[in-house]
Amino acid sequence: MSVGIRHDDLRRRNRAMVISAVRRASQPSRTEIAATTGLSHSTISTISSDLIAEGILAEAKGSEPVSMKRGRPQVALTLEPRAASIVAVVLSLNSLSAAIIDYAGNTIVEDTRRLVTQRMPAEALIDECIAMIRRLIEGVATSGGPVLRIAIAVQGITDSGSRKLLWSPITRHDDIPFADRLEQEFGVPVTVENDCNMIAEALRWRDPVRYRDDFIAILLSHGIGMGLVIKGELFTGTQSSGAEFGHMIHRPNGALCRCGRRGCIEAYAGNYAIWRNAKLGDENAEPLADLSDDDITALADAARDHDGPEREAFRKAGEAIGFGLGSMFALFDPAPLAFVGVGATAFDLMEPHVLSAIAKTAGGLHSKAISFDTEPNEVPLKREGAMMRALLHVDQEIFAARLGGATPASAGKNVA
Amino acid sequence: MSVGIRHDDLRRRNRAMVISAVRRASQPSRTEIAATTGLSHSTISTISSDLIAEGILAEAKGSEPVSMKRGRPQVALTLEPRAASIVAVVLSLNSLSAAIIDYAGNTIVEDTRRLVTQRMPAEALIDECIAMIRRLIEGVATSGGPVLRIAIAVQGITDSGSRKLLWSPITRHDDIPFADRLEQEFGVPVTVENDCNMIAEALRWRDPVRYRDDFIAILLSHGIGMGLVIKGELFTGTQSSGAEFGHMIHRPNGALCRCGRRGCIEAYAGNYAIWRNAKLGDENAEPLADLSDDDITALADAARDHDGPEREAFRKAGEAIGFGLGSMFALFDPAPLAFVGVGATAFDLMEPHVLSAIAKTAGGLHSKAISFDTEPNEVPLKREGAMMRALLHVDQEIFAARLGGATPASAGKNVA
DNA sequence: CTCTTTTTTTCGAGCCTCGAAAAAATAGTG
DNA sequence: CACTATTTTTTCGAGGCTCGAAAAAAAGAG
Numbered sequence: 001m002s003v004g005i006r007h008d009d010l011r012r013r014n015r016a017m018v019i020s021a022v023r024r025a026s027q028p029s030r031t032e033i034a035a036t037t038g039l040s041h042s043t044i045s046t047i048s049s050d051l052i053a054e055g056i057l058a059e060a061k062g063s064e065p066v067s068m069k070r071g072r073p074q075v076a077l078t079l080e081p082r083a084a085s086i087v088a089v090v091l092s093l094n095s096l097s098a099a100i101i102d103y104a105g106n107t108i109v110e111d112t113r114r115l116v117t118q119r120m121p122a123e124a125l126i127d128e129c130i131a132m133i134r135r136l137i138e139g140v141a142t143s144g145g146p147v148l149r150i151a152i153a154v155q156g157i158t159d160s161g162s163r164k165l166l167w168s169p170i171t172r173h174d175d176i177p178f179a180d181r182l183e184q185e186f187g188v189p190v191t192v193e194n195d196c197n198m199i200a201e202a203l204r205w206r207d208p209v210r211y212r213d214d215f216i217a218i219l220l221s222h223g224i225g226m227g228l229v230i231k232g233e234l235f236t237g238t239q240s241s242g243a244e245f246g247h248m249i250h251r252p253n254g255a256l257c258r259c260g261r262r263g264c265i266e267a268y269a270g271n272y273a274i275w276r277n278a279k280l281g282d283e284n285a286e287p288l289a290d291l292s293d294d295d296i297t298a299l300a301d302a303a304r305d306h307d308g309p310e311r312e313a314f315r316k317a318g319e320a321i322g323f324g325l326g327s328m329f330a331l332f333d334p335a336p337l338a339f340v341g342v343g344a345t346a347f348d349l350m351e352p353h354v355l356s357a358i359a360k361t362a363g364g365l366h367s368k369a370i371s372f373d374t375e376p377n378e379v380p381l382k383r384e385g386a387m388m389r390a391l392l393h394v395d396q397e398i399f400a401a402r403l404g405g406a407t408p409a410s411a412g413k414n415v416a
Numbered sequence: 417m418s419v420g421i422r423h424d425d426l427r428r429r430n431r432a433m434v435i436s437a438v439r440r441a442s443q444p445s446r447t448e449i450a451a452t453t454g455l456s457h458s459t460i461s462t463i464s465s466d467l468i469a470e471g472i473l474a475e476a477k478g479s480e481p482v483s484m485k486r487g488r489p490q491v492a493l494t495l496e497p498r499a500a501s502i503v504a505v506v507l508s509l510n511s512l513s514a515a516i517i518d519y520a521g522n523t524i525v526e527d528t529r530r531l532v533t534q535r536m537p538a539e540a541l542i543d544e545c546i547a548m549i550r551r552l553i554e555g556v557a558t559s560g561g562p563v564l565r566i567a568i569a570v571q572g573i574t575d576s577g578s579r580k581l582l583w584s585p586i587t588r589h590d591d592i593p594f595a596d597r598l599e600q601e602f603g604v605p606v607t608v609e610n611d612c613n614m615i616a617e618a619l620r621w622r623d624p625v626r627y628r629d630d631f632i633a634i635l636l637s638h639g640i641g642m643g644l645v646i647k648g649e650l651f652t653g654t655q656s657s658g659a660e661f662g663h664m665i666h667r668p669n670g671a672l673c674r675c676g677r678r679g680c681i682e683a684y685a686g687n688y689a690i691w692r693n694a695k696l697g698d699e700n701a702e703p704l705a706d707l708s709d710d711d712i713t714a715l716a717d718a719a720r721d722h723d724g725p726e727r728e729a730f731r732k733a734g735e736a737i738g739f740g741l742g743s744m745f746a747l748f749d750p751a752p753l754a755f756v757g758v759g760a761t762a763f764d765l766m767e768p769h770v771l772s773a774i775a776k777t778a779g780g781l782h783s784k785a786i787s788f789d790t791e792p793n794e795v796p797l798k799r800e801g802a803m804m805r806a807l808l809h810v811d812q813e814i815f816a817a818r819l820g821g822a823t824p825a826s827a828g829k830n831v832a
Numbered sequence: 833c834t835c836t837t838t839t840t841t842t843c844g845a846g847c848c849t850c851g852a853a854a855a856a857a858t859a860g861t862g
Numbered sequence: 863c864a865c866t867a868t869t870t871t872t873t874c875g876a877g878g879c880t881c882g883a884a885a886a887a888a889a890g891a892g
Contacts, residue, residue, distance in 0.1 A: 004433045004455035007847060007880045010421055014849090017420045031870060037420035040850050045872055071869025072857040160749075214654045228747075231654065237749035238630045238647065239785070247778040248743035251668065252735070261776055319668070327664035327743060331644075333576075333653035360677055362663035369655070423849045426879060447839060456881050461841055487838025488888040 011047075014039060016400035018047050019056065022077050023395060024208075027060050029074030048077060056083045056103075056399050079104040083399070084145040086390035087133055089152040090382045091125070092195065093117055093170045093222070093290065097379075098132045101387050102144055103394070109136055118289070122173035126181045133186065148398055150190040151390035152178055153198040153382045155225070158241040162191035166240055169223055169258065191389065194241035195219070197234055198385025199340055199378060200227030205388050206381075210373070214335040216328075218245060218321070219378055220343020222291060223258060224266045230332055246270065248327060250320040255283035268320035269350075271296050271343060277313035278302075293342045300346035311349070318350030322357025329363025334370045340381060344374035427463075430455060432816035434463050435472065438493050439811060440624075443476050445490030464493060472499045472519075472815050495520040499815070500561040502806035503549055505568040506798045507541070508611065509533055509586045509638070509706065513795075514548045517803050518560055519810070525556050534705070538589035542597045549602065564814055566606040567806035568594055569614040569798045571641070574657040578607035582656055585639060585674065607805065610657035611635070613650055614801025615756055615794060616643025621804050622797075626789070630751040632744075634661060634737070635794055636759020638707060639674060640682045646748055662686065664743065666736040671699035684736035685766075687712050687759060693729035694718075709758045716762035727765070734766030738773025745779025750786045756797060760790035 014037075021033045028036070034044045051057040060076040081104040089098045094117050099110035111132055117125065129152070137147060156168025163179040165171075182190040200217040213232040219225035224246030228235040236242045246266035247259060254263030258272065267273050272287040278299050303310035325337070339347050351372065358370065375381065430453075437449045444452070450460045467473040476492040497520040505514045510533050515526035527548055533541065545568070553563060572584025579595040581587075598606040616633040629648045635641035640662030644651040652658045662682035663675060670679030674688065683689050688703040694715050719726035741753075755763050767788065774786065791797065 004453040004459075005421075005426055005429050005880095006455070007426070010423070010426060010848065010879090013421050029870075039420040039422070041871070042851075042873080043420075043849055046849085049872085068859085069869070070859045070867070072855095072871070074870065235748070237747070238751060239749040242746075242748050244746040244778055247746045249739045249777055252666070252739050252773070253776070259778065261778065263776075264778070323665050323668050328747070330658075330660040330663045331653070331744070331747075332651070332658050333655040335654060357668070360669070360679075361665055362660055362675065362677065362680070421849095423878065426848090430880090445839075457840070458842080458882075459880055462880085465841085484890090485838070486836070486890050488840070488886095490839065 012400050014043065015047055015051065016396050018044065018051065019079075019395045019399060020392075022057060022079055023391070027076035027078055029076055031074060033077070051399075052077075054399075054402060055080055081106060082145045084148045084394050086387065086394060087136070087147055087150040088383050088386035088390060089129060089133065089150065090195065090379065090386060091117075091129065091152060091154040091170070092379075092382075093155060096128055096132060097383070098129070098136055099383060099387070100136050100140055100144070100147070101391075103391065105387065105391060108144055109140055111136060117170040118172065120171065122171065122176045125171060125173075125176065126178060129178070130182065130185050133182075137186075147186070147188055148394050149390040150182055150186065150188055151198075151386040151393075152182075152190070152192040153195040153386040154178075154192055155195050155223075157244065158192050158194055160236055160239050160241065162193050162241075165192055189393070191393075193386070193389065194225070194227070194236075194243070195378075195382045195385075196225035196227035196243070197236065197241060198227070198389065199225075199338075199381045200229050200234060200385070201388050202381040202383075202385035203227075203338055204229065205384065210336060211338070214332075215338065216325075216335050217338045217340055219341045220269070220271075220339055220347070221341040221378070222271045224270050224321075230335075245324060245328070248324050250323055256285070256287065258287040265320045265324045269317035269343075274299060274313045274317050274343075277316055278310040281309060296342050297345060300349060303346070303349050314346060314349035315353050317343075318353030319357045321350065322354035323361065325354065326358045326361025326363040329358070330361065334363050336369075336371045337373065339372065339374045340376075341378045342376060345376045347372070347374050428816050430459065431463055431467065432812050434460065434467065435495075435811045435815060436808075438473060438495055439807070443492035443494055445492055447490060449493070467815075468493075470815075470818060471496055497522060498561045500564045500810050502803065502810060503552070503563060503566040504799050504802035504806060505545060505549065505566065506611070506795065506802060507533075507545065507568060507570040507586070508795075508798075509571060512544055512548060513799070514545070514552055515799060515803070516552050516556055516560070516563070517807075519807065521803065521807060524560055525552055527552060533586040534588065536587065538587065538592045541587060541589075541592065542594060545594070546598065546601050549598075553602075563602070563604055564810050565806040566598055566602065566604055567614075567802040567809075568598075568606070568608040569611040569802040570594075570608055571611050571639075573660065574608050574610055576652055576655050576657070578609050578657075581608055605809070607809075609802070609805065610641070610643070610652075610659070611794075611798045611801075612641035612643035612659070613652065613657060614643070614805065615641075615754075615797045616645050616650060616801070617804050618797040618799075618801035619643075619754055620645065621800065626752060627754070630748075631754065632741075632751050633754045633756055635757045636685070636687075636755055636763070637757040637794070638687045640686050640737075646751075661740060661744070664740050666739055672701070672703070674703040681736045681740045685733035685759075690715060690729045690733050690759075693732055694726040697725060712758050713761060716765060719762070719765050730762060730765035731769050734769030735773045737766065738770035739777065741770065742774045742777025742779040745774070746777065750779050752785075752787045753789065755788065755790045756792075757794045758792060761792045763788070763790050 017037045021036050030044050030048055034041045057077050058080040060078045081102040083103040085100055085102050087100055096115050097112035100108045102108055154165055155170050157166045159166055165176040167174055178192040179190040196219050203211045203217055215229050217227040226243045226245035228243045247264045249263050250265045250268055251263040255267035257264040257267035271291050276285050299310050303314050433453045437452050446460050446464055450457045473493050474496040476494045497518040499519040501516055501518050503516055512531050513528035516524045570581055571586050573582045575582055581592040583590055594608040595606040612635050619627040619633055631645050633643040642659045642661035644659045663680045665679050666681045666684055667679040671683035673680035673683035687707045692701050715726050719730050
């Protein structure tokens, strides 16, 4: 059971609230923070002056004095960019990219490389990550705050502790201990998380009005991924990263899936499945290893142009997604949807079939709560998501907990 | 966003911890509470003497001095039965039952009636509840603490605020405002919740070792219901009680379901579906309104006795449940399962097919985490679940929040 | 009867948040 | 340009809460 609240937890939590309020709002004043947190002005004043003294927050000097009201003007608080930095890594099929990002969320430097991930040993994958991160860190050695966290977004299933890549389509190897190895190497906490979960995290920050407490991000690419936010929390499995929408069963004993099983949603709606249905008309054909985005847009163009196997393939994909969503909605009710990835460019071909399938399910009851949005480019979302995860960790676990003025890492600046 | 922690929240939360520790453990001493909550002995001492002074807890006098160690013996703390009482109501197809239960969880008085729920107007359902509760309360007017909460467990879907019965197989009417009407009538907070969720809550208290942070209770009866606990929390929909396992889609456009749609799991695994498959062999036949338990056990006996349509019907049921579980496990990983209700007596007929279906899904990966347990009698579980919900509310929301010595019920004592 | 051991209570110290009042900083006003 | 009204931020004392240490309480052991 959860443990009692000690006296020092209180400060820690309220510091976390203040930091979080500053990260969320754009340059809030102390008064605004008091309003959103419900804490008193005196408390906010104390905490924020501590945070400023510690070099975590700063007063925004040169900004617009937007108020134009009478009275003492509000002073906007910002995150101090040099308080820390983090590394966001995105590892996908045949591609690795990494960026160093400051505490305010500005990218300082980034790099991308093509790899042949499926032919590399597990160790080589780890080594490539380490090498890229090391190059980036060395390149910016002098500027910026200390790196306090590394977050990796990866295609595949990770453990619920975000330490290992349990299974991934980008490699034949299992249980790759990214977090342990990178922590050894850099002496900084590291997490590996599912890329679709990171996409969901990113959407929340991009459009907090639309994507608030409950929404679903579905990645339509070679496979089908999902990131799920329910009741304000990223939804993960109890043992793994979970939320494997693509491997819910659409038709028992149905089409052959890349995972080796049959009837998964992905086996109807993944790019390889659409291609297979359109070109081969054989649900049991071995899935292709990779397809270019152009292959898919070509299929979509053909489907838009004339009736035929292409159009039918997209219909089947939409149907599989719709029934799958209907089953999910039976569990937790409908929520706004974002379709991400190259498949989203063809979503117009699937949408009517998605909707008609949902209408045949329990989810159809509240179909007003369903809305679709599409975002073809998933890459920046993955990076933003990993970035936000890392920054939030620094906010909540590191900076909120620095009590008593003892600020070990950052060379003597605060303490006043 | 969540609000900052005020100074008085601290006491409230720690009082809640202490009460919860006493309810969970059997008669813990102050020392044990300090250990499980992580709070200091002095804090526990202060809080528990407050709670005793307020008449919420009591020292167990006549109990066994079980220790036999040296030193000052521990004094066991108990819940004071007369601190409060609650009403637990269970409303099912053609049956209404209610009980008054004291703060320690002992049933003081109970009653059950048969009703013809499907022919009653919505108002009549509410009125029957009110009448039964009123009779019970008047019967025990003098003894026991004041009624502080009423919890109703009902078949069907409720709203996420637990105020209304949105839809139910027991009546043709929708949106029945049980909570509002009963609150008006009794002046006490009331909740209506899905019965399967209450079953899950009850299992947690019956066997906290097996059913801890993650487990699934599936009710096999006329329809199929589910109560889901994930990461220690009862899982509900965002707008409704959710967790409608029975209406996940097993076969798109498949068998006719009681809900009017097609291919739901329930349309293969509900009692009416098994009966229909065994007797009529027609998936499209209109579902029967009701079946007796004997009808099902007769089918099960026949299926055990010889191969034939009965055995095949149970096979189809097991398959539907298995694929459904597999799809759920794709979302949040496998968890221990409890099959509850009359269908559980026939679970031996379904189990191999459930397992073989799961093995064909992503859930099959971690099949070691799956364990089955059966409990044929769901009625006491529903009542216990409703009881625990009500008691926990009193613990957490009412008694934990009685701060500042203002204890209306108990005459002035603490404050020192 | 005294000593040892364990539990529970008491007491002062140290934090934390809060409200009220003071200080700071600006726009309006004549 | 001095003064006033207004709004934000800081300061300060009060009140609460938890904690650790020490004291008190309540047994069994010898």
